[in-house]
Amino acid sequence: MTTNHQVTLALSKGRIFEETVPLLAAAGITPNENPESSRKLIIGTNRPDVRLIIVRATDVPTYVQHGAADLGIAGKDVLVEHGGEGLYQPVDLNIAKCRMMVATPVGFDYEAAVRRGARLRVATKYTKTARLHFAAKGVHVDLIKLYGSMELAPLVGLADVIVDLVSTGGTLKANNLVAVEEIMPISSRLVVNQASMKLKHELIQPIVETFRRAASA
Ligand SMILES: Nc1ncnc2c1ncn2[C@@H]1O[C@H](COP(=O)(O)OP(=O)(O)OP(=O)(O)O)[C@@H](O)[C@H]1O
Numbered sequence: 001m002t003t004n005h006q007v008t009l010a011l012s013k014g015r016i017f018e019e020t021v022p023l024l025a026a027a028g029i030t031p032n033e034n035p036e037s038s039r040k041l042i043i044g045t046n047r048p049d050v051r052l053i054i055v056r057a058t059d060v061p062t063y064v065q066h067g068a069a070d071l072g073i074a075g076k077d078v079l080v081e082h083g084g085e086g087l088y089q090p091v092d093l094n095i096a097k098c099r100m101m102v103a104t105p106v107g108f109d110y111e112a113a114v115r116r117g118a119r120l121r122v123a124t125k126y127t128k129t130a131r132l133h134f135a136a137k138g139v140h141v142d143l144i145k146l147y148g149s150m151e152l153a154p155l156v157g158l159a160d161v162i163v164d165l166v167s168t169g170g171t172l173k174a175n176n177l178v179a180v181e182e183i184m185p186i187s188s189r190l191v192v193n194q195a196s197m198k199l200k201h202e203l204i205q206p207i208v209e210t211f212r213r214a215a216s217a
């Protein structure tokens with residue numbers, strides 16, 4: 001159980017953890033175990049007042065919103081889908097950078113489909129983001145919720161287009177797809193439970209400031 005003398009930081013394994021290690025180091029925080037190799041979900045650190053919990057990337061805002069974690073690091077993609085209720089987002093950490101894009105099979109004329117008012121089948125993990133994007137453009141869509149490998153959907157006739165994250169473009173290229181529209185740039189943000197920010201201000205504020213300085217260095 002966390003106390004007023006300890007803060008809990010929610011992180012996901014993989015790219016967010018890798019890119020967070022230098023930020024933790026700047027705040028004088030060294031995990032006692034490597035979450036990539038450990039099966040433990042609660043990981044202590046060299047600082048008795050800081051512990052880490054390891055959760056799915058999509059679940060970070062939920063843990064922080066409910067105060068099960070005081071702080072967390074989550075992608076803007078995940079935060080937009082979650083809605084951000086109960087969270088402060090004080091620092092854009094400029095890590096895990098990529099872009100939320102609309103992509104289609106090579107040869108699909110997206111602009112023409114939009115112009116003639118076609119109804120598009122859109123496969124995505126990001127249904128809220130996609131709904132808002134296409135509604136703002138006045139494009140009618142049937143949303144197909146997937147949990148990964150969105151690039152497959154247009155190749156096997158499940159969808160006309162996808163909404164997914166693109167970084168190098170390598171995954172799109174390998175699957176004969178092309179990005180046709182940017183929805184928003186994505187990076188990860190530090191999120192803080194609003195009640196924790198007040199109740200544990202003396203512990204949390206220095207971490208926020210250190211992350212802010214490290215992120216802009
Ligand atoms: N190719 C990429 N390049 C850079 N950043 C990315 C890329 N893909 C995802 N991200 C960012 O990193 C975050 C974590 O991605 P990661 O792949 O670790 O989790 P996930 O598998 O998408 O999530 P979950 O485990 O909840 O299904 C994403 O929310 C996004 O903000």
Ligand SMILES: O=P(O)(O)OC[C@H]1O[C@H](OP(=O)(O)OP(=O)(O)O)[C@H](O)[C@@H]1O
Nearest residue numbers: 148149164165166167168169170171172
């Ligand atoms: O443009 P690229 O550099 O190829 O990156 C894009 C890929 O990265 C993400 O997947 P990720 O690697 O996180 O796999 P996952 O979503 O299946 O975990 C995203 O969903 C794309 O598939």
